[in-house]
Amino acid sequence: MSNVNFEPKILVFSTNMISDPGIDLAGMSHIDYPPSTRILRLPCSSMVRPEFIIYAFESGFDAVFIAADGGDCPYLSDCSERTARNVQRAVDMMKEKGIDQSRLRMAGICSVCSDAFANGVKNLYDIVKGLGPVNGSKNA
Amino acid sequence: MSNEKRIGVYVCHCGGNISDYVDVNKVVEEIKKEEPDAVIVKDLMFDCADASQSEMIDDIKKQKLDRVVVAACSPKLHETTFRNMAKRAGLNPFMLYHVDIREQASWAHENNRMGATLKALAHVRAGIAYVKSAEPLEKIKAETTRSVLIIGGGIAGLKAAIDLSAMDVNVVLIERSSKLGGHVAELGEIYPYYTAGSEIVKNLVDELSGRGNVAIFTNATVVSYSGYLGKFEVKVQRETSEITLQVGSIIVATGFDTYKPYTGEYGYEKVRGVITISELARVLSTAAGDGSAELIYDGRKVRQIAFIYCVGSRQKPPEDGGHANQYCSRYCCNAATSEALTVHRKFKDIKIYHFYRDMRTYGRNELMYESAGRSGSIFIRFDEDHPPLVAEEGNRCKITFWSSLIENQPVDMYVDLVVLITGMVPSHNEELNRALSLPVGVDGFYKEVHPKLRPVETNVTGILICGTSQAPRDVRETLSSASAAAAKAASFVLKRELELDPFVAFVDPGLCEAHQECIKECPYGAIELIEESGKKMAHVNSAKCKGCGACVAVCPTGAMQLKGYTNAEIKSMIGGLAR
Numbered sequence A: 001m002s003n004v005n006f007e008p009k010i011l012v013f014s015t016n017m018i019s020d021p022g023i024d025l026a027g028m029s030h031i032d033y034p035p036s037t038r039i040l041r042l043p044c045s046s047m048v049r050p051e052f053i054i055y056a057f058e059s060g061f062d063a064v065f066i067a068a069d070g071g072d073c074p075y076l077s078d079c080s081e082r083t084a085r086n087v088q089r090a091v092d093m094m095k096e097k098g099i100d101q102s103r104l105r106m107a108g109i110c111s112v113c114s115d116a117f118a119n120g121v122k123n124l125y126d127i128v129k130g131l132g133p134v135n136g137s138k139n140a
Numbered sequence B: 001m002s003n004e005k006r007i008g009v010y011v012c013h014c015g016g017n018i019s020d021y022v023d024v025n026k027v028v029e030e031i032k033k034e035e036p037d038a039v040i041v042k043d044l045m046f047d048c049a050d051a052s053q054s055e056m057i058d059d060i061k062k063q064k065l066d067r068v069v070v071a072a073c074s075p076k077l078h079e080t081t082f083r084n085m086a087k088r089a090g091l092n093p094f095m096l097y098h099v100d101i102r103e104q105a106s107w108a109h110e111n112n113r114m115g116a117t118l119k120a121l122a123h124v125r126a127g128i129a130y131v132k133s134a135e136p137l138e139k140i141k142a143e144t145t146r147s148v149l150i151i152g153g154g155i156a157g158l159k160a161a162i163d164l165s166a167m168d169v170n171v172v173l174i175e176r177s178s179k180l181g182g183h184v185a186e187l188g189e190i191y192p193y194y195t196a197g198s199e200i201v202k203n204l205v206d207e208l209s210g211r212g213n214v215a216i217f218t219n220a221t222v223v224s225y226s227g228y229l230g231k232f233e234v235k236v237q238r239e240t241s242e243i244t245l246q247v248g249s250i251i252v253a254t255g256f257d258t259y260k261p262y263t264g265e266y267g268y269e270k271v272r273g274v275i276t277i278s279e280l281a282r283v284l285s286t287a288a289g290d291g292s293a294e295l296i297y298d299g300r301k302v303r304q305i306a307f308i309y310c311v312g313s314r315q316k317p318p319e320d321g322g323h324a325n326q327y328c329s330r331y332c333c334n335a336a337t338s339e340a341l342t343v344h345r346k347f348k349d350i351k352i353y354h355f356y357r358d359m360r361t362y363g364r365n366e367l368m369y370e371s372a373g374r375s376g377s378i379f380i381r382f383d384e385d386h387p388p389l390v391a392e393e394g395n396r397c398k399i400t401f402w403s404s405l406i407e408n409q410p411v412d413m414y415v416d417l418v419v420l421i422t423g424m425v426p427s428h429n430e431e432l433n434r435a436l437s438l439p440v441g442v443d444g445f446y447k448e449v450h451p452k453l454r455p456v457e458t459n460v461t462g463i464l465i466c467g468t469s470q471a472p473r474d475v476r477e478t479l480s481s482a483s484a485a486a487a488k489a490a491s492f493v494l495k496r497e498l499e500l501d502p503f504v505a506f507v508d509p510g511l512c513e514a515h516q517e518c519i520k521e522c523p524y525g526a527i528e529l530i531e532e533s534g535k536k537m538a539h540v541n542s543a544k545c546k547g548c549g550a551c552v553a554v555c556p557t558g559a560m561q562l563k564g565y566t567n568a569e570i571k572s573m574i575g576g577l578a579r
Helices: A017-028 A050-058 A079-096 A113-132 B024-034 B050-062 B076-090 B102-106 B113-133 B155-166 B183-186 B197-209 B275-288 B332-346 B363-375 B432-438 B477-495 B518-520 B550-554 B569-579
Strands: A010-015 A035-040 A065-067 A104-108 B007-012 B038-044 B067-072 B098-102 B140-143 B148-151 B170-174 B212-216 B220-228 B232-237 B243-248 B247-252 B256-258 B274-276 B295-297 B300-302 B304-311 B351-356 B377-381 B389-391 B398-400 B411-415 B418-422 B425-427 B463-465 B497-500 B504-507 B527-532 B535-540 B559-562
Touching: A010 A017, A010 A113, A010 B569, A017 A065, A017 A113, A017 B076, A017 B102, A017 B212, A035 B113, A050 A065, A050 A079, A050 B569, A065 B432, A079 A104, A079 B550, A104 B332, A104 B351, B007 B024, B024 B038, B024 B113, B038 B050, B050 B518, B067 B113, B076 B098, B076 B377, B098 B102, B098 B411, B102 B170, B113 B497, B113 B569, B148 B155, B148 B243, B155 B170, B155 B197, B155 B212, B155 B232, B155 B243, B155 B477, B170 B535, B183 B275, B183 B389, B197 B418, B212 B295, B220 B432, B232 B247, B232 B274, B247 B363, B247 B432, B274 B275, B275 B332, B275 B418, B275 B504, B304 B332, B332 B351, B332 B377, B389 B535, B398 B418, B418 B432, B425 B497, B463 B477, B504 B535, B518 B527, B518 B550
Parallel strands: A010 A035, A010 A065, A065 A104, B007 B038, B007 B067, B067 B098, B148 B170, B148 B247, B170 B212, B247 B463, B274 B418, B304 B351, B304 B418, B351 B377
Antiparallel strands: B140 B497, B220 B232, B232 B243, B256 B425, B295 B300, B389 B398, B398 B411, B504 B559, B527 B535
């Protein structure tokens, strides 16, 4: 259950050209967001395999935030739809494994969307702080 | 894969930018403790400094390092720097991974030293995990054709052609209509130097003529294209024949269309004396006036004119979610004040009432705005929700307006001419868009990869955009972006051989079960089904692959992967980040 000392670990999937620069901008603007986030960049958010998400939970992450390309994707005009389909498959897999689906969040983060990123991650952090660690027993 | 790995890890202080908030020593000590394969773990004041790079090269050679992790600023800044360093040291550049511990750690969490340090440590661990499973990659080499196709013979296309020709690049310029110059050829005097549009076009065309390395085809359109950066093959329809062009790069300079008001919009086509700014420009371009002349339009002596701004621009999206031109057309405030100044200069005693929502005469154009105010122009602001009404009354146009200065009190005034300051809309190029699969942004103009980092490139490598095909722009901005596109195109084709990033999809033949989900997912047609020794499997055409990885996510077996981002590499990084 909820523990005051529990620091939710959040894995962020970012994208080289769009959301990672947005996350950089959050740092450059010294916008506060939880330091227990870890960031992994890929070319495009449509590349995130549901298996990667499940693997993150199995590796000890308490939440996953997909900082998606949104409408700015340089590769795919329907990037959001494609990413959302993959996220939906991940949600189905999470249900099977008994992982609360509110631990997974996807949001379009543009290259200047530093506030949207910080707010999105903070919000996810608060939710997962209430839920407790992903394995439900040990503290992170 | 050999078990023996010799990794070098270099943690940067960035002169305090990192080490003021991240305990760099702790990161180094932890990695030393937990990572036996890390032969060298160092902290350096500036990883990017020449001396530091020399030290790394020395280490790579002497210590026989086969993998390197650089933990420093954002890889957007220096990944190329360090990959080039690796190359100079004789190490495959893709055996080096650059992790961010500044923008995403020290700067982001300056109030939490422990948190920032743990995050930096996790990012370094991920880098180490990555290089442990990394494989050397080779850049994709492509031969180039030293010629560029320019689509569109307006000022942007002409300017790009001149620049490329001067750089000794062969140019083929095609124009859909029968003449060169586009919209600008029809314009009168254009701010800021009051040169006639036709004059600008003539200068450009004169500069192009007689050049041996430029071919111009009018009445020509693109039918289809194939190939890739350095080696495009484009089929072009000319009057009666179809020709095939071999080019290394393509510049799209197809320009804009003028917004046409709908019938009844501010009385357009219903009230006599309501025209658009383009029509006014045509009237003024032929009118000779020395300041004492009278302006007669449609048989009516003009003493008062109303300009109504933002027509067809900054539209509110309709409730049903239908289309609206939500953008600002950028050129119109300037063009309108410029036309107003021309009216004041050529004719006697004409008052112009400017009904505007917001004046945006940016930069030096502000001087035109000031000057107009002193020359007989009066500026009246209206609210988006209360636009002026235009009606016919007697032999004049009646304008009813609600000024923000006279609240809720409608005011009537009478003018002889109403000029609608219309914006730019994207040019209708459905066939070209289909032929080139060009990306279009929310406003309908062509979309660059990144407005600041890659402003003239599209996601189809080698196809560039410029001018008003990309966004509303004035003449100056159009010409600079045309020169930018020409320079970019030259940077591609002047190299005999191009090196492209090796991050393309590949198939693990052992895992592929020919589900073909990847083929359905790929928008670039880069994946096909092949049969190899009796087994059906997917095959990636590296030249067509853009490296998005969309196919990776949908592969049921994990056979489809991206070089540089293999499933094993990503999973090992997740593991490294989770520790």
